[in-house]
Amino acid sequence: MIATLMFGGVFLCSFSPIFGDISPGGILYPRESESREVRSLDGVWNYRLSPIDEPAQGLTQKWYQQELRKTGDIVPMPVPASYNDIGPNVTFRTFWGLAWYDRTFFAPSSWKDQRVWVRFGSVCYAAQVIGHLPFSGEISQALNYGGNNVITVAVNNTPDQTTVPQGRINKVKTSDGIKYVLYFDVDFFQYSGIDRPVYLYTTPKVYIDDISLNTDIENDTGVVNFNVSILGFSEDSEEPVITVNLYDRDGRVVAESTGAEGELRVPNANLWWPYLMHPEPAYLYTLEVIVNGNESDVYRHPVGIRTVSWTNTSLLINNKPFYLRGFGRHEDSDIRGKGVDYSLITKDYNLIKWFGANGYRTSHYPYAEEILDFSDRQGIVIVDECPIVNAHGFSEELLKNHKTSLSELIRRDKNRPSVIMWSIANEADTDEDDAVPYFEAVVTHVKTLDRTRAVTQAINKSYKTDKVAQFLDVICINEYYGWGSTVGIQEVVKHMVMVDVTSWHQLHNKPVVVSEYGTDAMVGYHSLPSSGGSEEYQIEVMSRQFEAFDEAHSEGYLAGEMIWNFADFMTDQRRVDSHKAAQGICPSTEAEISFPRKEAR
Secondary structure (H helix, E strand, C coil): CCEEEEECCCCCCCCCCCCCCECCCCCCCCCCECCECEEECCEEEEEEECCCCCCCHHHHCCHHHCCHHHCCCCEEEEECCCCCCCCCCHHHHHCCCEEEEEEEEEECHHHCCCEEEEEECCCECCCCCCCCCCEEEECHHHCCECEEEEEEEEEECCCCCCCCCCEEEEEEEECCEEEEEEEECCCCCCCCECCCCEEEEEECCCEEEEEEEEEEEECCEEEEEEEEEEECCCCCCCCCEEEEEEECCCCCEEEEEECCEEEEEECCCCCCCCCCCCCCCCCCEEEEEEEECCCCEEEEEEECCCCEEECCCCEEECCEEECEEEEECCCCECCCECCCCHHHHHHHHHHHHHHCCCEEECCCCCCCHHHHHHHHHHCCEEEEECCCECCCCCCHHHHHHHHHHHHHHHHHHCCCCCEEEEEEEECCCCCCCCHHHHHHHHHHHHHHHCCCCEEEEEECCCCCCCCCHHHCCCEEEECCCCCHHHCCCHHHHHHHHHHHHHHHHHHHCCCEEEEECCCCECCCCCCCCCCCECHHHHHHHHHHHHHHHHHHHHCCCEEEEEECCCCCCCCCCCCCCHHHHHHCCCCCCCCCCCCCCCCCC
16 A cells, blocks of 8 residues: 655645645754654655646646656656756756656654654745745654655746746747746746755654744843743643753753743853854754653754844844844755755855855845754854845735745744844835835734844835835845946945945934945956956955945944855846846856855955
């Protein structure tokens, strides 16, 4: 006997004859303990595309009721990975619609008396969820214990003007007839597929569903406020006993408590500091939660004790001024797309620290949990961004999906010490009247979920026309003086940057971060005198940017600077961003200010 589990891709529908509802509660990362087993489903899955002329064929023919190989031709597909660059031709790269995956796994009989869950780190763009964020669900009742099971996943990457991010399907006339072309309203390539790890894990019947942490500092004492959510017990059953312990890096208990809610006090606490801000950055404790009753559950969670605050001029970490120096980034790479790759992650973090940077923005979507783990452990600060890019047409449905994406992002990353700001959008049409109530509602929503971190968004509109910076705690601006319309006039750079940064601050009395700046350059292209696109010109423009940043920072209202971009990333070859089109710049693989990982510049 083989049991079949089905996960539905969204934007069309969700369907699930066997799989229960996606869990609306906590989204704790799967960790093994005395009470929990974790098994990876990463590896090579089976894969096939829906026919373009019959995109619903997999649904109507119920491919999910049998092994995918029995429905037609399949190809092997690695997980985690994006599928776009795996094939030898453009079919995978440009595909839109339902892409189907399946694989078999064995469920041991020993799991029969436990709850069994499946968790996807991200499916882009998928299911009853937002892409780039995890989802999980209980599958205990669907499994064939002591035998094989098949899990089937349908991934739907079809966008519209209410999805996050927005996009559309364009109808194009060709010599072979009408062709329908996928188009996202963003200036980076939208990789698709099961691009983050997939896990099976077990819990007892009564289990720890979620842990929420908030830290504070009182003189030399660190304070960890905790709230533990326990599910699975009935009203007439004995209420579980909860024990909470905090361990230091050497495994010593430094604080303990009981109950679902409370605080742990740590005298002479080792604080979590950003890289280069302290001789011992990124100190992490371990929070242990034990539930004792008819069954026991144990979960351990890393904790960094730190505070984040801000004034009208500065960011502060642990009540000390913090100047953010880093990058905008993307997480894709050759072949695997956005698939999680530990070698690449390790290389990138080594380069970030080699540059002397202390943070970056997750432009323009939430990055993998495995990537952010590196930030927590190494002290690299994060501006955590949701996948809203170039937002326009501010409809109620878009607002609903936007809020959902932020809810899921905060649910996932609320306990991370490295995350100091929530970025609610990148380069939205913030000069539109409709943007005012829209973003006021978005900021209000975020503040109901978390008031311990600053709220920002990256703005590319002029301070003269923007209408939404009034709602933000920190103003992030994207500026490219010396590039585009001012290319070749590098003398204007310092003056225009100073006018821009000063005007934003004076208008809103808030700290300003330059979240994107730079100019294009071709590696190996030299020109004397310098000319746009040469390495010499890039150096000249950057030097003048640095002069402006140093002056604005010394005057007290510039709180950070982030180069665009850390490393090469892929864009859609059909993509012509509006401001670049006006400037005559239409890159297919966009390097901009980027640093090849093989030879950091």
